[in-house]
Amino acid sequence: MSIEIKAVKRDVKGTGASRRLRRAGSVPGVVYGGEQGALSIELNHKELFMEFRHEAFHASILNLNVDGKVESVLLRDYQLHPVRNTIQHIDFQRVSATEKIHVKVPFHFINEEVAPGVKTGGGNISHIQTEADVSCLAKDLPEFVEVDLATLEAGHSIHLSEIKLPKGVEFVQLAHGDDAAVVSIAKPRGGSDEAAAETPAA
Secondary structure, three states, X not given: OOEEEEEEEOOOOOHHHHHHHHHOOEEEEEEEOOOOOOEEEEEEHXXXXXXXXXXXXXXXXXXXXXXXXXXXXXXXXEEEOOOOOOEEEEEEEEOOOOOOEEEEEEEEEEOOOOOHHHHOOOOEEEEOOOEEEEEEOHHHOOOOEEEEOOOOOXXXXXXXXXXXXXXXXXXXXXXXXXXXXXXXXXXXXOXXXXXXXXXXXX
C-alpha cells in the first residue's frame, strides 16, 4: 500500500503563523533527517486527516510530496487538539534505503474465536501488547504483524520469539534479550475442578 502526502514549503514560522495556518485549514509540520536540514512544511488538514485515520499511515513508509519533490518518510510525531481532535502539528523523518529503521508496528490477532483456550477452555484473552518496535530496512517494513492464536490453550501465552516475522525484520525487545509475552488466555475463575475441591466430602 503506497500512501502519498502532499505538502508545500512553509516560509513563515512562529506560534502566530501556525495559528493562522490552522484557521485556514492547514497543518504546520516539519520533515527532518538524512543529509538535508529540517524543512518546515504545511499540509491540507482535510487531505492529511483522510490518511491519518488509517492504521497503515502510522506504520508505513510514506511518500511525502513537497512542491513536486517526493521523499520517503516515516511519521514520527504529531499533536492533536484535546477537544476537536484535529491535527495541530506533524513531524516526518526522512528514511534511507540502506539504513535500518526502528518503527512501532501494530499486532493483528487472528483465530481468537477458535483458540482452544477460549472455545473449549472458557478462558479470556488478554492483549498484553498491541504493538512492538521492529528493526529493518525501509523496504522490509511490514504494515502489521500477525499473531495466530489457533493453538493457544488457557493458562498459556504467546511470546515475541514465537511470532513469525517477515525476512529482514526483527523485534527490538527480543534483540535485547527481552522475550516479552504478547497475548495470553487466562483460565476461567471458579471452574468445576475448583468447585469440587471446595465442596466438603459427605
